[in-house]
Amino acid sequence: MPDLERMPRLGPLYRAAALRRGVAADPALPTGALTVGGVTVDRAHLAGYNRVCGFRLRDELPATYLHVVAFPLAMALMTGRDFPFPLLGLIHVRNRAEVHGPLPSSAAFEVSVRADALRPHDKGTQLDIVATAMIDGALVWSSTSTYLRRTVRSSSPGVPSAAPSQHAVWRVPRRVGGDYAAVSGDRNPIHTSRVLAKVFGFPRTIAHGMWTKARCLAALEGRLPGTYTVDAAFKLPILLPATVGFSAVAQGSGWDFGVHDGRSGRPHLTGTVR
Template identity: 50%
Template sequence: MLYLRAAAGLLPTRRPSTLPDRTLTQSGVRVDLAHLAAYDRVCGFRLSDTLPATYPHLLAFPLAMRLMVGSDFPFPVIGLVHVANRITARSVRADAELDIAVHADNLRPHAKGRQFDVVAVASHGGSEVWRGVSTYLSRSASSAGASPAGASPAGASPAGTSPAGTSPAGTSPAGASPAAGGGRGPASTFHPPPASAIWRVPPRTGTDYAEVSGDHNPIHTSRIGARLFGFPKPIAHGMWTKARCLAALEGRLPGEYTVDVAFKQPILLPARVSFHAAPTGTGWEFRVDGKRPHLAGVVTPP
């Protein structure tokens, strides 16, 4: 139903010029342990009695979609580009009862349109234990032919796309600058850092993640759907890529941290990509690359 409402949002209509001043909430959310186990398998996490830092994003996703398909939202959800995501997380037990709240914030101009944040907060016992900030770009008509390199009309989907500026924290994640190998020049001039690991991303990654995340955007699950948005093949969800990076660092991360990523070129499925991670003294820098950069991120203290 949410995707039908998203499609209906493409019909011409008058929209407000500001973000809605409302917060959607859901109380008493409990994790289905079988679902959590399926998510862990898809993203590469070990089975644990604590939640991966990216898992509460799934719990908040239905509320975020409800917010963005509302008639009081200034942009149609189909066509939005997810350009960055920041998560601040504490160790949360899998059996914890959570209260989820989602709102939109910080509408601001961008060279290619306008950006805004969707802020999701999970609380336990009245205390905040998780916060996620997803930054989206709505491209203006005048810049429709000049979208960020590799950007996908993601329709609120966390698809891997080019960065549209800075991360939600206001700082570029590792490798986001051209000097660090995150430039947008020809693929032949791109030289990623030495790989810590090589990952083979199978063609079913999009459908597998769609099943556990609830994000069934056809650019991730259907060749026809991907082609309708200019991709030759389905692309991996950006939030799957972020989760896969954190899974690779599992056991080396503190109990509390902030992880900030910029989504770059989408990963066309199937793919062979390199993962690079390096300690920074206070955290980690990491990135995923193919012939072009796909994701760059940094883990810092909260």
């Protein structure tokens, strides 16, 4: 796929996603990448993102912010004619981001997105969307988002193991779905519309997984290494509004962290910083 002159507009991509039906007879991932150079950060947008996710406003970008920057490219890739699955119905189950160097908010980034690793899974099919950001030809950030196309329904959940001790209790208001949609561009209706969330099987709107991951990193702000990998698995959705427990245990220069239901202890997210 050719390089693009600018980031795609999300409105037409959402219309394309809504109209897409059917699965390719012989699914295969597109082989090219989408790339945009000279991508700069809007300071007002960054401030809004930091407010919603709990970060302080600094000159250094949060690791999760570049996921938002790359999101229009990922949408363009996943709504393209050569992408094998409809976007609606894909479940974001994991995100692994690597910070390879400083991420100054004043920098101009070259951002690229590609699809990789189509593979079978015991619940269907998984694939990865890999995003990278470079400054002056040097890789400073990369991210792998794993998506599941479910074709096999889960069996009844077993008895959960004991949840870690809570180090903080977060009250997550209903507005988080809409607030994060506004700053991320991810306007999947399961996060913003109670009626449409029910159509997709949720009794209420749910928090974005990437908001939950960002909120965890914000809680660790100031205690992260200069370069690191942050890996998070998205478990049970957070039904809004909610009360959840946050846990974080130091592991050398990194962390094991998680978010659990405030009553049952079932995990919403488990993650590591290394």
